[in-house]
Amino acid sequence: MMGESVRRLLVADGRCMKEELLSIGEFAKLRGVSVKSLRYYERVGALKPAYVNEESGYRYYSINQISDLDMVTTFIELGVPLKEIASTAALGYGQSELIEKGRELARERIGRAEAQLLQLDRYADEIAESQRFQSKKRYEREFAERLLLCAPLAGDFDMRRYARVTSAIYEAAPGMRLVPLYTEGVARGLGEPFLGVSLGEENGLIAYVQVEMLPSYPFDAEAATRVALEKGMTLVRLPAARYSCDRVRSADFSECFQFGLGKIGAANGPVLLAEQWEPASTPRAFVLEAQAFVG
Known part of the structure; x- marks a missing residue:
């Protein structure tokens, strides 16, 4: 200058x-x-x-x-x-240092933009998949590897408690350089022995609230895992697998999840309930996809 x-x-x-x-x-x-x-x-x-x-x-x-x-x-x-x-x-x-800082900030911005583009692409894909399967009673889906940020949900399922936990996950994600993919719900069976991690699914814990995430540049998996644990959350990487799926519909949000958890029953691996979008969806019509691990 x-x-x-x-x-x-x-x-x-x-x-x-x-x-x-x-x-x-x-x-x-x-x-x-x-x-x-x-x-x-x-x-x-x-x-x-x-x-x-x-x-x-x-x-x-x-x-x-x-x-x-x-x-x-x-x-x-x-x-x-x-x-x-x-x-x-x-x-x-000090211009060289300032320029390098600018370069790093630019790389971070590009990483966020790319993550947001993938976020929107994934959302569009989920809508297309949801429409494809909405008329089927039971079907199987192949899922690619998924990264889930999970937080425990104890006691009876309650809409407000679920909303608070979900909000906490969204709030914590940027600090781990994670971008939420608008795919959320609850999960069971994420711990031992399937993933080699203990999530402590006992003592009144009914499930984990989960939000699928996408890493953004620069992502440090160890640091993200550490931050998650500090916040009482767990970062889980689900391997690619086939899931048996079913649709659960109800006019009551809590009832929809409770029915879905009961419908899945015991499974040899992860089970997830993911919120779904359908053309006929309304603020008072809730749809979940029950996903039970097959292999």
């Missing part, structure tokens, strides 16, 4: 070389930013004018500062604090 030495070159013997400078309005138009923004950047020290007329107060910028403006607006868009940009501009060094 332009330093004081360059600024001094633009002012020789107190005379501003105005023909080689741009007014603040002209400079703002070159990149579609507002004059107000440029004044703010100056005030915090992120981008100062090349010359300020002491008598009129007019600000002038050099054509060389366009790249500086581009850097500032890019960093702002990526979420780099203006104070950090300003300190780098004031010190005249």
Whole structure:
């Protein structure tokens, strides 16, 4: 970014070389930013004018500062604090570190965007699958590997308790760099011996609330598992498998889940109840897909 030495070159013997400078309005138009923004950047020290007329107060910028403006607006868009940009501009060094930080933030943003695209694609796929099977009484589905973030649900099934636990899972997901895939419900049989982990399915625990997740860049499985445990949750990776499925419908949310849990019964492996969307669904019509592990 332009330093004081360059600024001094633009002012020789107190005379501003105005023909080689741009007014603040002209400079703002070159990149579609507002004059107000440029004044703010100056005030915090992120981008100062090349010359300020002491008598009129007019600000002038050099054509060389366009790249500086581009850097500032890019960093702002990526979420780099203006104070950090300003300190780098004031010190005249540290630009490499700031650029690397910007690159990392950009990679994270790309990762989130890709995850969100996959999130929407997965949602569309689930709707298509739901429509394909909605008229069948019992059917089998092949599921690819799934990553579930689970939290315990104890006591009788209750809609409000389920909603609170689900909300807690959604709230915790970003801290583990996980993106929810809008596929949620309850699960049983996720522990020993099928997955090699103990989830403690006893002491009044009726099931686990589960939300399917997608890792986002940069994802650290060990760190995510540790954070999940700290929050009383469990990160479970279900291997690809075939499931015997059935539809459960009811006008009562809690009744729908209770009926579904009873309908699945005992299974040699994971059993899940996943909320479903159907064209005829209404706020008072609930549909679940009961999924029982086959192999």
